[in-house]
Amino acid sequence: MSLPRVRFAPSPTGYLHVGGARTALFNWLFVKRHRGVFVLRIEDTDKQRSTDAHTQVILDGMRWLGITWDEGPYFQGDYAERHKADAERLLAAGKAYKDFLTTDELAEARSRIEASGGTFRYDRATLGLSAEEVVRREAAGAPYAIRFEVPQEEIAWDDAVHGRISWQGRDIDDFIILRSDGSAIYNLAVVSDDIAMRITHVIRGDDHISNTPKQIALYRALGAPQPVFAHVPMILGTDGKKLSKRRAAAAVGDYQDMGILPAAMRNFLALLGWSPGQEEIVSEPEMIARFALEDIQKKAAVFDTTKLEWMNGQYLSALPGSELLAPVTRQLQLLGVEWGNRDLLGVITAAKTRARTITHLAEQVAVRLDGSRVVRDEKGVALVAKMGERFPAALRLATVALQEVEWNPTAIEAALKALAEREGLKLGDVMQPIRVALTGGTVSEPVHELLAVIDRDDALRRLAATAAT
RNA sequence: GGCGCUAUCGUCUAGAGGCCUAGGACACAGCCCUCUCAAGGCUGGAACACGGGUUCGAAUCCCGUUAGCGCUACCA
Secondary structure: OOEEEEOOOOOEEEEEEEEHHHHHHHHHHHHHHHOOOOOOEOOOOOOOOOHHHHHHHHHHHHHOOOOOOOEEEEHHHHHHHHHHHHHHHHHOOOOEEEEOOOOOHHHHHHHHHHHHHOOOOOOOOOOOOOHHHHHHHHHOOOOOOEEEEOOEEEEEEOOOOOOEEEEEHOEEEOOOOEEEOOOOOOHHHHHHHHHHOOOOEEEEEHHHHHHHHHHHHHHHHHOOOOOOOEEEEOOOOOOOOOOOOOOOOEEHHHHHOOOOOOHHHHHHHHHOOOOOOOOOOOOHHHHHHHHHHHHOOOOOOEEOOOHHHHHHHHHHHHHHHHHHHHHHHHHHHHOOOOOOOOOOOHHHHHHHHHOOOOOHHHHHHHHHHHHHHHHOOOOHHHHHHHHHHHHHHHHHHHHHOOOOOOOHHHHHHHHHHHHHHHHHHHHHHHHHHHHHHHHHOOOOOOHHHHHHOHHHHHHHHHHHHHHOO
């Protein structure tokens, strides 16, 4: 195989859909595996919906995921002349014809046939105008669309993920390739561009399977070699319906906002519809080394956010705190937290194994930096209620006991254990009040580490203040 | 309606005729560890849509049924 050229061709509709992102990822993995070329083409033919801002969102999403492209972005709208020329070439070759029926006439014929219980098919013989009528309208300068004459033959291909798929030409209506305003219809534009850009492998969503025979017919009529097609399954929401922005987080940006790491998102997406074997956490080089179109699942997959978060937690705790510095900082700024010259890195490192998302981690960090942000959760409130007077008492004792202690985890732990023994308290009755006072909840790193990560003065002041209320 | 695609635990999947009393992961339950939680370890429940073939033997091959999805636009 000569070097493959693939393309990812999103429409700029305002966001990068996770399904699109995964299609892009599969294209990317394939190209990296075979050292090919990734072409990015923005399909902005729908002028009403396309804007530069929309395009930007898609590019940002791809960059965030680390999906890089080698050529482009090209804009389909820039190739209108070529599309038109291709349509006219087909017309001249007798492989397409002029259709003078107006959209109204077409709609009327359609509703008439469907009203009588029939199935509307475009049929040149019955819908086409008489020869005289065509001549008359053409002479009058009436507008016309160009319709492709679908050959009455078998159209089949060996799909890289599905195997052989076969259609009969007679099941496909002659479809319009050029509108009466001279602009190309999707199927022509795509084929024209893919030929011009010498695309060898078309890897796209399987909602395009039914477009494929039309496109193959166009490749044949245009005398161009046919690329390899690989149709990857869709991504569904938990409700089993196509993942949509209305019902769930369907945009890559949504997950970025939730505090998902790009590497985790990439890993999760790759494993939706593809599997390298038994492992769940797969590094990028490993993915590239093992990726094959033939291993892609045929069945649609449900996007399970819970598993994504688990995976993100794995990446989070495996990542050195230093690499979390930038994203956490960004979240803290969003939360309006100040940390002055405090050891942010230390706090992040202490809190990261218990967090599943950056957002969650940042909240944990915020509480350790700023006592005023402590809000008691349900379990915290319950514990305070249950302990009654013993709660502030424990805090008072701890405040005193920690006064002269060297501020490191080992010394703090020793001091608290000694305190518990001296007072005849269970260790938990000393530790839990401190945890609740400092974080508001009953979940955190070991208490001595928690204390050490907070400044001595700050920690003692917060304990005393909580004891006093 | 027509045409096409799909069908393994709740979810993501392994499985390319015997290695399957169907394996792993998430989630769930229990236990261990522990001041708590997370992580980790161990244990448990949980699936080959249904019906026919083919074969000595089928989750794997063929046919049908059912269900879901896609397309059927001068949308992309």
